[in-house]
Amino acid sequence: MNGNAASPADWPLWEVFVRSRQGLDHRHCGSLHAADARMALEMARDVYTRRMEGVSLWVVPSQAIIASQPEDQGIDFDPMSDKIYRHPTFYELPDEVRHM
Amino acid sequence: MYTQSMDLSREPAAVAGNDAEQAFEARIAADRKVEPQDWMPDAYRRTLVRQISQHAHSEIVGMLPEGNWVTRAPSLKRKAILLAKIQDEGGHGLYLYAAAETLGTPRAQMQQALLDGRAKYSSIFNYPTLTWADVGVIGWLVDGAAIMNQIPLCRCSYGPYARAMIRICKEESFHQRQGFESLLSMMRGTESQRAMVQDAVNRWWWPVVMMFGPSDADSIHSAQTMKWGIKRISNDDLRQKFIDATVPQAELLGITLPDPDLRWNADRGHYDHGPINWDEFWQVVGGDGPCNRERIAARQSAHDKGAWVREAAAAHAARRAARSRAEAA
Numbered sequence: 058m059n060g061n062a063a064s065p066a067d068w069p070l071w072e073v074f075v076r077s078r079q080g081l082d083h084r085h086c087g088s089l090h091a092a093d094a095r096m097a098l099e100m101a102r103d104v105y106t107r108r109m110e111g112v113s114l115w116v117v118p119s120q121a122i123i124a125s126q127p128e129d130q131g132i133d134f135d136p137m138s139d140k141i142y143r144h145p146t147f148y149e150l151p152d153e154v155r156h157m
Numbered sequence: 158m159y160t161q162s163m164d165l166s167r168e169p170a171a172v173a174g175n176d177a178e179q180a181f182e183a184r185i186a187a188d189r190k191v192e193p194q195d196w197m198p199d200a201y202r203r204t205l206v207r208q209i210s211q212h213a214h215s216e217i218v219g220m221l222p223e224g225n226w227v228t229r230a231p232s233l234k235r236k237a238i239l240l241a242k243i244q245d246e247g248g249h250g251l252y253l254y255a256a257a258e259t260l261g262t263p264r265a266q267m268q269q270a271l272l273d274g275r276a277k278y279s280s281i282f283n284y285p286t287l288t289w290a291d292v293g294v295i296g297w298l299v300d301g302a303a304i305m306n307q308i309p310l311c312r313c314s315y316g317p318y319a320r321a322m323i324r325i326c327k328e329e330s331f332h333q334r335q336g337f338e339s340l341l342s343m344m345r346g347t348e349s350q351r352a353m354v355q356d357a358v359n360r361w362w363w364p365v366v367m368m369f370g371p372s373d374a375d376s377i378h379s380a381q382t383m384k385w386g387i388k389r390i391s392n393d394d395l396r397q398k399f400i401d402a403t404v405p406q407a408e409l410l411g412i413t414l415p416d417p418d419l420r421w422n423a424d425r426g427h428y429d430h431g432p433i434n435w436d437e438f439w440q441v442v443g444g445d446g447p448c449n450r451e452r453i454a455a456r457q458s459a460h461d462k463g464a465w466v467r468e469a470a471a472a473h474a475a476r477r478a479a480r481s482r483a484e485a486a
Binding site: 124 | 241245248321324470474477
């Protein structure tokens with residue numbers, strides 16, 4: 058999987074993101090192999106939107122995605138669990154205050 | 158994510174060990190998903206690669222028996238439906254290859270295993286499609302059995318496989334319904350059309366019943382894959398569920414299922430069925446079914462004839478990339 062795609066078996070991998078409706082986020086839906094970006098878009102349309110699943114597509118080379126690692130999950134996310142004051146439900150208000 | 162490269166960004170061995178193994182076991186026990194980056198035992202990885210790739214091969218080979226009828230579909234409507242269904246099967250193959258690749262095995266390697274005969278695919282696709290009614294029966298019974306098998310896989314412990322199965326199951330429903338509807342319209346037609354449907358059902362029924370695989374007692378992989386949460390319901394239970402669901406549909410169609418022992422058992426609350434010819438099953442799995450050689454030859458021919466397209470697309474992409482680099486400079 059190098060940049061110059063020398064052998065057909067090396068068609069790089071692309072991640073596909075679909076926006077299902079105008080106004081919503083693009084969401085990851087899968088991946089595919091394609092020789093270049095344009096081909097990836099065309100194939101993404103055929104593979105992932107045969108039933109009007111989307112109105113817009115993104116394709117991103119899989120290698121371009123930088124991901125956090127599972128073993129770092131504790132360091133990354135646990136410190137947030139004792140900061141419950143960041144949630145609106147932490148604050149008890151009198152019943153008289155409705156809708157806040 | 159279906160990402161192979163992300164998957165390999167850190168050596169999995171670096172986190173292996175007792176802690177990792179315990180974390181894996183705990184995750185399975187808690188019915189939480191395993192994702193590509195997570196540590197997993199080699200045997201779990203190998204089992205998944207085998208199962209998902211063979212599932213993918215089945216989708217791809219499954220296009221062949223139906224493709225046989227594209228040019229001879231009885232109307233433009235049926236032809237459009239059949240083409241859409243075959244395109245779906247190709248898509249299902251791709252979702253599944255992508256899910257299998259997250260385990261670190263390249264797609265080209267899996268496809269080579271199919272062509273070499275090292276990898277299996279569903280035995281059902283080694284039977285021929287002799288008449289147009291076979292196309293309807295494949296939708297109703299073959300896809301019906303596949304759905305039965307695939308719905309529990311939506312809860313599989315391996316995330317990418319489970320997500321691919323959710324997408325596939327949504328689309329399979331169309332496959333089964335179009336098949337049943339096609340048979341229904343034939344049954345409302347002429348005497349010879351009804352006879353054609355009955356003949357197709359007679360030929361497909363037993364191979365379909367065998368699709369669920371060997372009896373639980375003889376299934377070598379079942380116990381371990383159940384323990385790992387890959388498989389959720391046993392072969393025999395799925396087969397029973399399928400038969401129970403199908404008998405009333407057959408009555409509605411007005412056809413007879415070719416099993417004289419098929420009758421309702423009020424004590425069990427299920428239909429009893431006659432003995433299954435497992436010799437035939439093992440013969441087909443072993444490569445000696447009616448169409449095994451033809452199917453692999455068709456795949457090999459498509460692979461060979463597509464080689465220049467794959468090479469040309471890669472060469473075109475390389476040239477465009479070089480040109481845009483030159484323009485940027």
